[in-house]
Amino acid sequence: MKHTIYALVENKPGVLARISGLFSARGFNIESLAVGETHDPTMSRMTMIVDAKDEKILEQIKKQLNKLIDVVSVGDLTKKKFIERELVLIKINVAKTSKQKLNEMLSKFSVRILSCEKSTAIIEATETKERTSLLLETLRKLGIKELVRTGRIAIAE
Amino acid sequence: MKKNGAQILVDSLLHEGVRVIFGYPGGVILPLTDVLYDTPIDFILVRHEQGAAHAADGYARSTGKVGVCLATSGPGATNLVTGLATAHMDSIPMVAITGQVKTSLIGNDAFQESDVTGITRPITKHNYLVKDISELAKTVKEAFHIASTGRPGPVVIDLPVDVQMQEMEFDYPDKVSLRSYIPTLNPRPGHVRKAAKLIEKSKRPVIYAGGGVIISGAHDQLLELAFKIKAPVTTTLMGLGAFPENNELSLGMLGMHGTAYANHSIMESDLIIAVGARFDDRVTGRLDKFAPEAKVIHIDIDPTAISKNIKVDVPIVCDAKIGLEELNKIVKKPNTKEWLKKVNDWKKKYPLTYKTGKKISPQYVVEQIYKVTNGDAIICTEVGQNQMWAAQYYTYTKPRTWISSGGLGTMGYGLPAAIGAKIGRPDKIVFDIAGDGSIQMNIQELATAVANKINVKIAILNNGYLGMVRQWQELFYDKRYASTLITGPDFVKLAEAYGAVGMRVKNLKDVAKTIKEAIAIPNVVIMDFIVEEEANVFPMVPAGEAINQMIGALA
Ligand SMILES: Cc1ncc(C[n+]2csc(CCOP(=O)(O)OP(=O)(O)O)c2C)c(N)n1
Ligand SMILES: [Mg+2]
Numbered sequence: 273m274k275h276t277i278y279a280l281v282e283n284k285p286g287v288l289a290r291i292s293g294l295f296s297a298r299g300f301n302i303e304s305l306a307v308g309e310t311h312d313p314t315m316s317r318m319t320m321i322v323d324a325k326d327e328k329i330l331e332q333i334k335k336q337l338n339k340l341i342d343v344v345s346v347g348d349l350t351k352k353k354f355i356e357r358e359l360v361l362i363k364i365n366v367a368k369t370s371k372q373k374l375n376e377m378l379s380k381f382s383v384r385i386l387s388c389e390k391s392t393a394i395i396e397a398t399e400t401k402e403r404t405s406l407l408l409e410t411l412r413k414l415g416i417k418e419l420v421r422t423g424r425i426a427i428a429e
Numbered sequence: 430m431k432k433n434g435a436q437i438l439v440d441s442l443l444h445e446g447v448r449v450i451f452g453y454p455g456g457v458i459l460p461l462t463d464v465l466y467d468t469p470i471d472f473i474l475v476r477h478e479q480g481a482a483h484a485a486d487g488y489a490r491s492t493g494k495v496g497v498c499l500a501t502s503g504p505g506a507t508n509l510v511t512g513l514a515t516a517h518m519d520s521i522p523m524v525a526i527t528g529q530v531k532t533s534l535i536g537n538d539a540f541q542e543s544d545v546t547g548i549t550r551p552i553t554k555h556n557y558l559v560k561d562i563s564e565l566a567k568t569v570k571e572a573f574h575i576a577s578t579g580r581p582g583p584v585v586i587d588l589p590v591d592v593q594m595q596e597m598e599f600d601y602p603d604k605v606s607l608r609s610y611i612p613t614l615n616p617r618p619g620h621v622r623k624a625a626k627l628i629e630k631s632k633r634p635v636i637y638a639g640g641g642v643i644i645s646g647a648h649d650q651l652l653e654l655a656f657k658i659k660a661p662v663t664t665t666l667m668g669l670g671a672f673p674e675n676n677e678l679s680l681g682m683l684g685m686h687g688t689a690y691a692n693h694s695i696m697e698s699d700l701i702i703a704v705g706a707r708f709d710d711r712v713t714g715r716l717d718k719f720a721p722e723a724k725v726i727h728i729d730i731d732p733t734a735i736s737k738n739i740k741v742d743v744p745i746v747c748d749a750k751i752g753l754e755e756l757n758k759i760v761k762k763p764n765t766k767e768w769l770k771k772v773n774d775w776k777k778k779y780p781l782t783y784k785t786g787k788k789i790s791p792q793y794v795v796e797q798i799y800k801v802t803n804g805d806a807i808i809c810t811e812v813g814q815n816q817m818w819a820a821q822y823y824t825y826t827k828p829r830t831w832i833s834s835g836g837l838g839t840m841g842y843g844l845p846a847a848i849g850a851k852i853g854r855p856d857k858i859v860f861d862i863a864g865d866g867s868i869q870m871n872i873q874e875l876a877t878a879v880a881n882k883i884n885v886k887i888a889i890l891n892n893g894y895l896g897m898v899r900q901w902q903e904l905f906y907d908k909r910y911a912s913t914l915i916t917g918p919d920f921v922k923l924a925e926a927y928g929a930v931g932m933r934v935k936n937l938k939d940v941a942k943t944i945k946e947a948i949a950i951p952n953v954v955i956m957d958f959i960v961e962e963e964a965n966v967f968p969m970v971p972a973g974e975a976i977n978q979m980i981g982a983l984a
Contacts, residue, residue, distance in 0.1 A: 281609075289550065293550055297551050336733050338732070339732070339733050341607070341609060341610050342609055345609075
C-alpha cells in the first residue's frame with residue numbers, strides 16, 4: 273500500500289544522502305521524494321511516497337527515519353485529510369495542432385502554456401497524481417517530447 | 430587566545446576526558462599528531478588502523494567510556510571501516526577522527542582522498558565533515574554526546590588538513606542542544622504498569638537480557654527483578670555478564686549455540702521480558718515458530734528495535750536501568766514454582782557437555798581459564814568456534830568481562846580489542862581466546878602490545894581449521910572441507926620474534942599449569958593450545974530452524 277509521509281530535517285549537507293541510503297540499505301521502496309526548504313530556513317521538508325507491504329514495515333520506515341540524527345520529526349499523512357500536488361513540465365509536439373485546439377484539450381486541467389512555438393509547446397501542470405495521469409494520456413496523442421516532474425508534495429488540511 | 434584547528438580538537442578531547450587515543454599517523458593529520466605530541470593524552474601507535482578501531486572499541490567495552498581512534502585520510506580511513514561496522518553493530522560508543530585532504534581539493538580525486546563520510550554513513554551512528562573551524566568544537570561536543578547516549582555507536586569526524594591549521598578563539602561549549610536527537614530515557618508509567626500486570630499474571634516467564642543491560646549499567650536492577658519475580662534469566666551473546674551465570678536462575682546464553690535449557694525455556698514460556706536485546710536472527714531462529722505462546726514485554730532505548738522481528742505486546746522505550754527501576758517498584762511476584770521446576774529438569778536433562786579424548790578439548794581450555802582466573806578476568810575473543818566455546822564454558826558473573834564481536838562477527842577483533850581493554854582496565858587480567866585463523870588477521874598488533882607493555886594473554890585454540898566453517902561443511906556440505914584447512918606460523922617462534930613469550934601445549938595435564946604461568950609472566954604471552962581438530966560447537970540450531978530443534982551432544 274502507498275503511504276504519504278514527510279520528514280522535517282535539518283537543512284544540512286548530506287541529509288538527503290542519509291535518507292536515500294536508509295531506503296536502499298533497508299530495502300524500503302520509495303516511489304517519490306521531494307525536498308525543499310521550509311519557512312524556517314534551518315529546516316527542510318521531505319515528502320515521500322513509500323510502498324509498504326504492511327503496517328509493520330511502515331512503522332519501521334518511520335522509526336528508522338526518526339532515528340537518523342538529522343531528522344527532527346516524521347509524520348504520516350495517509351490517514352489524514354491532505355492535499356497533494358506535483359508540478360510537471362511537459363514538452364509536446366504541436367506541429368499538427370492549432371493553438372486553439374490545444375487550449376480546448378487543456379481546458380479541463382490546471383495547466384499553463386509556458387511557451388508555444390512552431391512545433392513545440394511547453395506546458396506546466398500542477399495536479400494530483402490521478403489528474404496528472406489523465407493529462408498525460410491526453411497529451412500522448414500529440415506526442416510528448418520531454419517530461420519532468422518534481423515528485424509529489426503534500427500538506428495536511 | 431587563538432588556537433589552530435588541531436589544538437582545538439585536542440583541547441576538546443581533553444574536555445571530554447580523553448586520556449588515550451589509538452591511532453596511526455599520515456600526511457593530512459600531521460598537524461594533529463604534532464599537537465598530540467605534547468599533551469597528556471597517550472597515543473598508542475597501532476600497526477594497522479583496523480587495530481586502532483578495535484582497540485578503541487575494546488577500551489569502550491571494558492570501561493563504558495567513549496573510545497577514540499585516529500587515522501589519516503584515504504587508506505588510513507578505509508582501514509577503519511571494519512572496526513566502525515563492528516562497533517556499530519554492537520552499539521559501542523566510539524569517536525573516530527580521520528584526516529581529510531584540504532577543503533579546496535575535496536572531490537578532486539586528490540592524493541589519498543576518499544569520501545569518508547560517504548563510505549562510513551551506513552556503518553556509523555552519525556558522521557561529520559568539518560569544513561569550517563568555527564564548527565569544530567561544537568562538532569566534537571556533539572560527537573561525544575551522540576556516541577555515548579541513547580543507543581550508543583561510533584561517530585566519525587572527518588577533518589580536512591587546512592581546517593586543522595586555521596586559527597580561531599577556542600571556547601568549548603558546555604551543553605549540546607540537538608532538537609533532532611533526544612533519546613527517551615524515562616518509560617511511560619502506563620506501559621510499566623501494563624508490564625507489571627502481565628508479569629503478575631504469567632505462569633512461565635523468562636527474562637531475556639541483552640547488551641543493553643550492560644551498556645546502561647542495569648545489571649543490579651536486572652538481578653533485583655529476577656529475584657523479585659523468581660523468573661529464569663537467559664542472556665544473548667552480547668549480554669554475557671549482565672546476569673551472574675553461577676546463579677540458580679541463570680539459563681546461560683540462548684540462541685544458535687545457546688544452552689538447550691535456555692532455548693526450551695524461551696520456546697515454552699508464556700511471557701518474555703526482553704531487556705536491551707533485539708531479537709536478532711541468531712537468537713530467534715525460525716521466526717514463525719519462535720515462542721508461540723509467549724506475550725512479549727520489550728524494554729529498549731531504541732524504538733526501531735521494537736516489533737522489528739517479533740510482535741511486542743508491551744513496548745517500553747527507555748533506558749534499561751531506569752525502566753527496570755520503575756518496574757521493580759511495582760511488580761508483584763507471579764507463581765513460578767512449577768515453571769522453575771520444569772526449567773531445572775531441563776537443566777539436569779540437557780547440561781552443557783563436550784566430548785573428551787586423548788587430545789585437548791578446546792572447551793576444557795576455556796574451563797581452565799575460568800578456574801585459574803576465578804572468573805575475574807576480561808575475556809576477549811576472536812570469531813568462530815573459539816568465540817562460542819569462550820561464551821559457553823567460561824562462567825560470566827560481572828558486566829564488562831566479556832568482549833566479543835557479536836553483531837558483525839569480525840575475525841581479527843580479539844587481539845586489538847584485548848589491547849584496548851587492558852589499557853582501559855590495567856588492573857584486570859585480559860585474555861584473547863583465539864582461533865588459529867582469526868589470530869592471523871590482526872597479528873601485527875602483537876608489536877603494539879609488546880612495545881607498550883600491554884600484557885595481554887592470548888590463548889589460541891589451535892585446531893588447524895577455520896573451525897566454525899569446517900563445522901558447517903561437516904554438517905551441511907558432506908564433509909567437503911573446501912578452503913578451511915589453514916596453516917599458520919609457528920606461534921611460539923612468532924611470539925618470540927615479536928618480543929613476547931610463546932608456549933605450546935599438547936597435553937591435557939599442562940593446560941592449567943600453562944595458564945597460571947602465562948598470567949605470572951610480566952609480558953605478552955601466546956599460549957598455543959594444540960586441540961582436537963574436529964571438535965564441534967554444540968548444541969547447535971541449524972540456520973532457519975526453530976531454536977528448540979537443536980543438534981549435537983545431549984540436546
Ligand atoms: C573477517 C571475517 N572473515 C570471514 C569470516 C567467516 N568465518 C567465521 S568463523 C570462521 C573461521 C574462524 O577460524 P578460527 O579463527 O581458526 O576459529 P575456529 O572456528 O577454528 O575456532 C570464518 C572464516 C568472519 N567471521 N570474519
Ligand atoms: Mg581454528
